[in-house]
Amino acid sequence: MQLSGNKVRKLEFLMADAVAHGADCVITVGGIQSNHCRATAVAAKYLNLDCYLILRTSKLLVEKDPGLVGNLLVERLVGAHIDLVSKEEYGKIGSVALADLLKKKLLEEGRKPYVIPVGGSNSLGTWGYIEAIRELEQQVQQSTEFKFDDIVVACGSGGTIAGFALGSRLSSLKAKAKGLGYAMNTSEELKFVADVAAATGVILDPVYSGKATYGMLKDMAANPAKWKGRKVLFVHTGGLLGLYDKADQLSSLAGSWRRMELEESVPRKDGTGKMF
């Protein structure tokens, strides 16, 4: 649960490298609801490494307790150290220099930090998805039913798609589904996420898989000839926890509830539920 999503495949390689370098802590960077930062915090704890997260938030929230919604709850439960920066500071200084600043501080304290880039997307992390495409191709070979012509996957920092592209001979299909911008949603996108959940039980996330699926279906409707007859493997990259951050926007789309109607004279039947 706590490692869920696509980042764990990159971390498999990055964390091994951190351990091989004798690190005693890792530093990484991301948005306030970064799935990558949450997975890194958990993986670090499993390996008994300290974790330092630099999280980007709005100017209005940067001086305040970031709370416990979604990924933050997991990060804070596993004891990650959180440094907040504003979007403006992040834009001006950049993730590399920010991580470097923290690395210098930790080195001065006698620590041995290992820096993992945004999203875990560097040449080493990308091996996670070179491995993933190998596993998929093995599954195709072993199955008579499982076949695909195209892979569609949401792209953020790009490590996932780079691994798929490097490890396969698939040509790439590109579509823009970014919408309003990182971690911002239109009401149509969230309505789409709610509709997919209600129709299929599949929970898409608001930042990546929700937008990618929305964009894919829109493209299918606009350019049917391009997709006709092709078998598409859509890779669900995770991200459930990030959806909690959108609870307010989703409240009017979520299922209903009611107070159970009980007549006063329903007699008790003791079964298994004797706890109360």
Ligand SMILES: *Cc1c(COP(=O)(O)O)cnc(C)c1O
């Ligand atoms: C990070 C992330 C992606 C994008 O993966 P990249 O390798 O960064 O491009 C897609 N979906 C989810 C849920 C993610 O957390």
